[in-house]
Amino acid sequence: MAIKILHSFVATTLSLTTVLANAQTSAPLQFAGVNIAGFDFGCGTDGTCTSSGAVPPVSQLSGIDGLGQMQHFVNDNGYNVFRLPVGWQYLTRDQMTGVLDETQFANYNMLVSDCLSTGAYCVIDIHNYARYNGQIIGQGGPSNEIFAELWSNIASYWKNESKVIFGVMNEPHDIPSITTWAESGKSAVTAIREAGATNQLILLPGTDYASAKTFVSSGSADALSTVQNPDGTFTNLIMDVHKYLDSDSSGNNAECVTNGIEEAWDPLATWLRANGRQALNSETGGGNVDSCVSYISQQITYQAQQSDVILGYIGWSAGSFATYYVLSQVPSYIGTGWNDTLLVSMAMSPKTNLLVVSVV
Ligand SMILES: *[C@@H]1O[C@H](CO)[C@@H](O)[C@H](O)[C@H]1NC(C)=O
Numbered sequence: 031m032a033i034k035i036l037h038s039f040v041a042t043t044l045s046l047t048t049v050l051a052n053a054q055t056s057a058p059l060q061f062a063g064v065n066i067a068g069f070d071f072g073c074g075t076d077g078t079c080t081s082s083g084a085v086p087p088v089s090q091l092s093g094i095d096g097l098g099q100m101q102h103f104v105n106d107n108g109y110n111v112f113r114l115p116v117g118w119q120y121l122t123r124d125q126m127t128g129v130l131d132e133t134q135f136a137n138y139n140m141l142v143s144d145c146l147s148t149g150a151y152c153v154i155d156i157h158n159y160a161r162y163n164g165q166i167i168g169q170g171g172p173s174n175e176i177f178a179e180l181w182s183n184i185a186s187y188w189k190n191e192s193k194v195i196f197g198v199m200n201e202p203h204d205i206p207s208i209t210t211w212a213e214s215g216k217s218a219v220t221a222i223r224e225a226g227a228t229n230q231l232i233l234l235p236g237t238d239y240a241s242a243k244t245f246v247s248s249g250s251a252d253a254l255s256t257v258q259n260p261d262g263t264f265t266n267l268i269m270d271v272h273k274y275l276d277s278d279s280s281g282n283n284a285e286c287v288t289n290g291i292e293e294a295w296d297p298l299a300t301w302l303r304a305n306g307r308q309a310l311n312s313e314t315g316g317g318n319v320d321s322c323v324s325y326i327s328q329q330i331t332y333q334a335q336q337s338d339v340i341l342g343y344i345g346w347s348a349g350s351f352a353t354y355y356v357l358s359q360v361p362s363y364i365g366t367g368w369n370d371t372l373l374v375s376m377a378m379s380p381k382t383n384l385l386v387v388s389v390v
């Protein structure tokens with residue numbers, strides 16, 4: 031890095047001015063982390079999950095060592111947040127209800143407790159695409175009351191844990207009415223706050239798979255900006271956005287083709303600032319290839335320059351995925367230590383990018 035600045039200085043003083051200006055305006059991000067997936071395995075984008083499809087990243091449940099992964103990410107990389115996806119059906123043992131199954135919830139809580147034990151923040155993510163078995167919450171599927179009951183039961187359990195973050199829903203899409211979806215979001219917020227979780231962050235996702243790129247143009251921003259806490263404030267209600275950098279923005283391809291800045295992050299940051307709101311990028315990633323190292327680095331650098339409105343990023347994904355999964359951020363245990371994927375070690379790790387508050 032020092033060599034680059036010196037080179038700019040030799041080349042033109044303008045370049046040096048630019049480099050320094052950027053450095054001065056970029057404040058550290060509050061959050062960096064990775065998804066610890068597995069309790070969501072078996073969930074389709076139509077919200078069909080089966081509890082038997084889950085692959086818990088918990089060694090006591092015969093799974094991989096999710097705790098070891100998280101301890102490594104905190105201790106060796108400086109990560110400070112993990113997102114813990116789970117299917118609604120897993121928590122209720124395949125019943126369309128807000129009532130938690132005691133055993134299933136205890137299993138999921140093993141992962142949440144493991145996460146909290148590292149000192150990191152832990153995002154509870156209901157990974158259901160705004161649906162239950164093909165039907166949309168509040169729009170033909172489970173009522174807002176059932177959805178609120180689910181969140182009330184979850185929030186009452188962790189109401190005293192300041193490091194639990196409530197991720198209301200993973201990736202809504204093809205939602206007939208975005209304003210009606212905002213009402214479903216509001217019923218979750220009300221339930222969480224009234225359960226006694228009065229201060230924790232709550233993440234609110236828009237449609238189009240929580241797209242950062244279309245958050246404003248889809249109407250998600252306007253609709254979700256009406257969601258308030260019961261006391262009428264917007265305190266700690268954070269917009270939840272995803273971004274993949276491959277050619278079709280799907281996260282299915284190894285190669286990255288964009289840093290997402292012009293198409294997504296710039297218009298999003300402008301809207302957030304104008305409206306006094308903030309967002310968290312709770313899924314992003316790419317293959318373990320040079321194009322993604324480069325574009326993800328650019329994306330994170332830009333996010334850090336907008337850290338007044340963008341709180342941080344969470345990679346997709348570690349946890350129960352195979353190390354050969356195209357978007358794997360799963361570390362490998364080799365001999366006496368953990369070895370990170372190319373993308374984590376070269377771009378996403380706060381120890382590498384020095385753009386996250388826990389490491390700066
Ligand atoms: C939360 O804290 C309150 C007050 O200290 C206590 O009465 C309550 O039992 C706690 N609840 C849980 C679920 O830990």
Ligand SMILES: *[C@@H]1O[C@H](CO)[C@@H](O)[C@H](O)[C@H]1NC(C)=O
Binds near residue numbers: 375
């Ligand atoms: C560690 O991971 C890197 C990719 O980040 C890989 O190139 C290297 O071969 C791995 N080392 C071992 C010992 O497996």
